[in-house]
């Protein structure tokens with residue numbers, strides 16, 4: 222972090238939020254959205270939200286109890302039948318209005334996100350646009366829910382196939398993309414005709430509450446989207462899952478929590494979509510355009526300060542080019558401006574909280590203890606906020622913890638390889654399978670390696686794969702189901718077949 226940036230962060234700590242920042246925080250409803258009304262949590266309980274750049278409290282929001290959660294689910298259940306009867310066009314128009322409102326409020330929503338989560342303002346603005354795009358995408362998908370009519374193979378009977386909303390859904394989202402992970406679930410749920418109870422992460426409730434206001438202003442009927450913020454996620458959500466009154470759980474978060482929730486869902490056989498953790502390999506062959514590969518690595522590693530399930534977690538570079546690649550990547554990383562995400566020119570904000578930074582520090586110490594060398598960065602700065610500098614490590618051995626665990630921070634570990642078979646085996650040596658990246662100028666090799674990699678998505682010569690129109694999701698312990706694309710809405714639809722005697 223530059224001295225200037227550190228000084229700015231300190232000024233913010235002493236002086237609190239600027240006038241505009243305070244205004245943006247003040248205009249957010251901080252209560253629960255239940256049945257179309259903003260209500261206090263039972264007993265008026267609240268919990269605090271911090272600015273990770275300063276460690277300072279910026280707001281208090283309602284802390285729901287299990288009874289509040291139950292009321293939210295009751296509202297979703299009560300609204301389900303009427304909402305399922307709305308026409309596809311009505312639901313599509315609703316989503317388009319929500320898209321427009323998100324874009325109209327993009328600047329305020331981006332600032333709000335930066336304040337509670339830390340990412341630089343430009344990235345937050347990008348996320349609002351990305352999040353809004355899920356609504357526009359699914360407004361189209363609402364109109365394309367299809368069916369079929371078919372003659373039975375032996376003749377006589379006919380098969381009529383139609384699709385219906387799954388029913389009330391529970392949607393649980395993480396803090397790293399507080400808006401987009403919400404719209405990626407709420408968009409298809411609305412398009413399909415499902416009501417929902419949404420529970421955002423405790424670090425970032427403000428963005429979801431602001432989204433609730435957008436949905437209300439867009440005209441979403443009462444009870445169709447309910448929002449429950451709380452500190453005791455398990456205590457509030459488990460009874461709702463086990464009740465069986467919701468018919469689906471869509472979860473984005475860690476594999477550890479995802480496994481717990483899958484067990485809870487088994488009881489009443491809920492439909493599940495699970496977007497879980499990753500351990501993405503990023504492979505650079507010696508025939509790649511090295512500058513393009515470095516640019517791709519910067520995107521795959523540094524988007525969201527490395528706090529992304531899609532973040533390049535293991536960077537494998539061919540022996541012939543690893544030194545050159547390491548020099549170029551280190552130079553690019555060292556140039557990044559670290560600081561409070563609201564400040565001009567800042568490209569890397571703080572990590573989300575102390576635990577997140579502690580994990581990065583521990584993983585780094587483990588890797589260097591096993592022989593890895595720091596090419597740039599590596600030292601957490603003093604002072605307020607959970608900052609960590611962009612860091613490049615080389616010679617990271619396969620047994621290092623960071624080769625097996627999500628780093629979730631701005632640390633790029635380089636490991637050399639010498640053959641295609643060797644690197645494919647190393648890349649697949651993980652229980653995760655979300656995304657992988659391959660850089661090569663040999664198209665045949667690119668496709669061959671893409672097919673051999675065990676992951677739900679592959680970036681071939683590109684460092685970002687997320688796109689609302691593409692099917693996002695993982696295999697192995699990275700999850701179940703897909704979000705976005707033309708298949709995203711299917712996660713919220715049941716197929717019904719009617720056999721017709723003729």
Ligand code: NAP
Pocket residue numbers: 393394395396397398402420421422423424451452453454455456458459473474475476478479481482495496497498499529530531627655695699700
């Ligand atoms: P997390 O700890 O699993 O939390 C995710 C969400 O689950 C939060 O809303 C959390 O609430 C809630 N939660 C935690 N324990 C729960 C329980 N027992 N019952 C019900 N809900 C519970 O993950 P995170 O640290 O927020 O997010 C980072 C993880 O998300 C990473 O592993 C990342 O890879 C993954 N992720 C995956 C994708 C994807 O599409 N595959 C996208 C983004 C992130 P509290 O905040 O209140 O604890």
